[in-house]
Amino acid sequence: MKNKIILLFICLFLLCGCNNYRELNDLAIITGIAIDKTDNGYEMNFLIANSPKAQTSSKEGEAKTTVYAGTGKSLTEAVKSIATESPKQLYFGHIKVVVISEDIAKDGVFKVADWLIRNTEMRKQFYLLQAKGEKAGDILKVVSPLESFPSQSIATLIESNHNTQSLSIDTNYTTFVSRALETGYDPVLPSILIEGKVKKGTSEKNIETTEPEAYLKLSDIALFKKDKFVGYIDERGGQAINVLNNEVNELRFDFEYNDGLVGFSSANMKTKMSIKDINTVELKVNGSGHILGVDNKVDLTNTKVIKEIEAALEKHMEKELNKTIEKLQNKFKSDVLGIGKQMFIKYPDKWEKMKDEWNDKYFPKLKITIKTNITIDGSGSLKNSIEEVQS
Amino acid sequence: MKKISSMEYNSLVWFIIRAGYLGISLSNLIMISQRDSWLSGIIAMILGFIPLGIFVYLRNYSDNMNICDLNEHIFGKFGKFLNLFLLIGVFMFIQIAFLDMVRFINSQFLYSTSSILISIVFIVPLLYGLLKGLNAISRTSLIMFYLIILTIIFIILGVINGVDIDNLRPAFLTSPGNIIHGSLILIAYNILPLFFLLIIPKAKIENYKPKRTLIFYVLAIVSLINAVFLTIGSFGIELSLLFEYPEFHLLKKLSVGEFIDRIESLLSMEWIIALFILVMVGLYFITTTIKQTFKLNEKTNKVGIFLTCLLLLIINPLVFNTKNSLDEFLRGPMLIIMFFFFFILPICMLIGCKLKRIYDKNSG
Numbered sequence: 001m002k003n004k005i006i007l008l009f010i011c012l013f014l015l016c017g018c019n020n021y022r023e024l025n026d027l028a029i030i031t032g033i034a035i036d037k038t039d040n041g042y043e044m045n046f047l048i049a050n051s052p053k054a055q056t057s058s059k060e061g062e063a064k065t066t067v068y069a070g071t072g073k074s075l076t077e078a079v080k081s082i083a084t085e086s087p088k089q090l091y092f093g094h095i096k097v098v099v100i101s102e103d104i105a106k107d108g109v110f111k112v113a114d115w116l117i118r119n120t121e122m123r124k125q126f127y128l129l130q131a132k133g134e135k136a137g138d139i140l141k142v143v144s145p146l147e148s149f150p151s152q153s154i155a156t157l158i159e160s161n162h163n164t165q166s167l168s169i170d171t172n173y174t175t176f177v178s179r180a181l182e183t184g185y186d187p188v189l190p191s192i193l194i195e196g197k198v199k200k201g202t203s204e205k206n207i208e209t210t211e212p213e214a215y216l217k218l219s220d221i222a223l224f225k226k227d228k229f230v231g232y233i234d235e236r237g238g239q240a241i242n243v244l245n246n247e248v249n250e251l252r253f254d255f256e257y258n259d260g261l262v263g264f265s266s267a268n269m270k271t272k273m274s275i276k277d278i279n280t281v282e283l284k285v286n287g288s289g290h291i292l293g294v295d296n297k298v299d300l301t302n303t304k305v306i307k308e309i310e311a312a313l314e315k316h317m318e319k320e321l322n323k324t325i326e327k328l329q330n331k332f333k334s335d336v337l338g339i340g341k342q343m344f345i346k347y348p349d350k351w352e353k354m355k356d357e358w359n360d361k362y363f364p365k366l367k368i369t370i371k372t373n374i375t376i377d378g379s380g381s382l383k384n385s386i387e388e389v390q391s
Numbered sequence: 392m393k394k395i396s397s398m399e400y401n402s403l404v405w406f407i408i409r410a411g412y413l414g415i416s417l418s419n420l421i422m423i424s425q426r427d428s429w430l431s432g433i434i435a436m437i438l439g440f441i442p443l444g445i446f447v448y449l450r451n452y453s454d455n456m457n458i459c460d461l462n463e464h465i466f467g468k469f470g471k472f473l474n475l476f477l478l479i480g481v482f483m484f485i486q487i488a489f490l491d492m493v494r495f496i497n498s499q500f501l502y503s504t505s506s507i508l509i510s511i512v513f514i515v516p517l518l519y520g521l522l523k524g525l526n527a528i529s530r531t532s533l534i535m536f537y538l539i540i541l542t543i544i545f546i547i548l549g550v551i552n553g554v555d556i557d558n559l560r561p562a563f564l565t566s567p568g569n570i571i572h573g574s575l576i577l578i579a580y581n582i583l584p585l586f587f588l589l590i591i592p593k594a595k596i597e598n599y600k601p602k603r604t605l606i607f608y609v610l611a612i613v614s615l616i617n618a619v620f621l622t623i624g625s626f627g628i629e630l631s632l633l634f635e636y637p638e639f640h641l642l643k644k645l646s647v648g649e650f651i652d653r654i655e656s657l658l659s660m661e662w663i664i665a666l667f668i669l670v671m672v673g674l675y676f677i678t679t680t681i682k683q684t685f686k687l688n689e690k691t692n693k694v695g696i697f698l699t700c701l702l703l704l705i706i707n708p709l710v711f712n713t714k715n716s717l718d719e720f721l722r723g724p725m726l727i728i729m730f731f732f733f734f735i736l737p738i739c740m741l742i743g744c745k746l747k748r749i750y751d752k753n754s755g
Binding site for chain 2: 125
């Protein structure tokens with residue numbers, strides 16, 4: 001009994017905590033990071049959650065977040081410089097977004113990737129974005145009317161956009177690094193910009209009006225060749241990439257039919273890639289969906305008309321997908337569809353000879369054919385178009 | 392002494408096979424066999440039946456003898472030396488397992504905490520378990536086993552969605568030599584430590600049936616192959632090679648229903664518990680062998696247990712400064728050491744048993 005009490009007493013001292021123990025109030029919880037390039041190195045901006053004030057700020061008029069900036073020859077130095085400004089200990093475990101500038105992306109993301117991935121505190125599941133034509137640091141400063149923290153606002157923006165429109169790319173940091181490292185696959189990133197004046201967007205007054213003077217907007221898709229940025233493709237291109245990469249949750253777009261526009265929505269678009277031979281690839285897009293809207297006279301009760309709409313839809317999709325592929329092959333030479341990876345899987349021996357020149361020599365010459373098979377299985381709440389009924 | 396149940400014994404089999412996975416075998420297996428690591432796993436499972444068969448034979452040789460008694464029975468006085476020699480192998484492996492466990496916690500969770508402090512936190516329950524004896528160890532193992540099974544199911548459900556089968560293709564790209572090397576690593580660090588369990592005599596296990604052990608062996612190895620599949624399938628080979636503990640980083644991706652996440656620390660307890668039980672069984676082997684060889688009484692045995700734990704604690708910070716140096720050692724010299732101690736020597740014991748049987752038969 002005596003021994004047990006002694007053992008319990010020892011355990012009380014040993015198991016009460018450890019050197020890593022930190023009070024929540026002593027932590028500066030970083031929710032977003034922005035990295036810009038400077039002449040001498042890097043500038044980093046940390047978006048820190050002002051947690052005690054976040055609950056009461058609407059009454060007191062205090063900012064819910066604070067942005068600290070620091071510069072240095074390396075990221076470690078920049079962090080060190082921020083640490084000397086922040087009264088609390090920096091905590092990286094709750095990072096939601098990391099925004100990098102165009103300069104960083106052009107230089108190669110791997111130069112900053114190491115620091116982000118090596119840090120054991122970080123969970124590596126945060127979103128990675130590229131600031132388009134803006135300073136990455138400014139992106140974190142714009143306050144949003146619907147979310148407390150700008151970082152949360154950006155994350156929600158990506159998620160909702162990807163889930164409902166599939167215009168943007170839902171890429172987290174691990175996926176980006178994994179694709180950039182993989183053989184025969186190039187990564188993509190969503191880009192973000194500030195619509196309006198940056199200075200007005202950083203003030204809490206920005207969210208007090210019904211029409212904010214500045215807000216964040218997801219923009220074109222940034223294409224990469226391994227870790228280096230090569231150019232932007234527009235939102236429709238982003239949608240096409242999502243379709244071809246099987247990363248579509250819900251897809252919505254308009255297409256022309258009988259001198260009018262028909263809106264279409266699909267939640268089950270699937271693409272199958274088959275490597276026919278070393279020079280030919282076939283992409284088969286299958287799916288179904290329903291009509292979102294019709295702006296002219298179309299008899300939706302007629303099966304023949306539905307077949308015609310389906311044909312117009314398939315033609316539209318093939319045209320859009322081909323346009324994107326053509327840009328990827330000839331303008332950007334970026335294999336964001338992972339065709340090289342499939343080539344490696346099918347012809348591992350031949351791939352060894354091709355891999356170094358894949359992006360510049362073999363990928364642009366590849367014959368890619370697209371076949372679509374889309375069916376319309378519903379017309380929403382209406383059986384027919386209003387204009388058709390009226391006539 | 393109260394017997395341990397068959398289920399308790401088999402839960403020890405399960406933990407010992409799974410223990411070496413974190414930081415010891417997986418990172419080295421991926422480095423050597425690359426995309427074909429799953430193939431190495433299957434080969435290891437098939438080849439692993441050989442040492443398993445030897446261990447089952449040695450266990451079934453006698454009901455009341457543990458491996459120490461058996462060595463003395465077969466080899467006479469030389470058996471005592473053999474037992475003490477075996478201690479070196481067991482101690483080396485549990486030292487590495489203990490180091491791996493402490494280093495994992497130190498590098499991924501408690502990087503500001505001294506590794507000595509973390510070691511002490513684990514040494515205390517190890518000491519307590521050893522003083523309590525085999526029944527306490529096996530009962531702990533069984534309780535943990537049920538908990539771990541739930542954890543594994545949870546991990547599979549949460550991670551399977553992110554697996555891309557293309558990350559494991561094309562197969563058979565790695566040279567056959569490397570695939571075999573990878574499977575030898577799995578055998579050495581996941582299967583051969585089953586030898587430690589021979590310290591428990593058959594008579595101490597209630598309703599012992601080798602068939603059940605075989606089932607647990609297959610289940611444990613399949614769970615390891617599944618872990619390899621999930622890790623490479625989720626990250627791809629390049630990222631899996633880049634991470635220091637890819638299996639732990641995989642848990643960071645885990646999300647069930649998009650509302651259960653950030654539970655990697657909780658789920659990684661699975662490996663810590665497995666390593667803890669392996670070290671505990673290893674220490675039990677050492678202390679029991681010392682007790683039997685030197686015929687220690689209960690009091691001096693307790694001193695022996697205390698000193699063994701102290702030795703484990705003292706040596707821990709003195710070996711392998713970096714994970715890379717440990718990995719190099721695990722891929723090369725340690726592999727030979729493991730096969731020598733827990734495969735070649737058991738084969739010698741098996742031959743000794745066979746010859747002894749023939750001799751006893753002939754001498755009437």
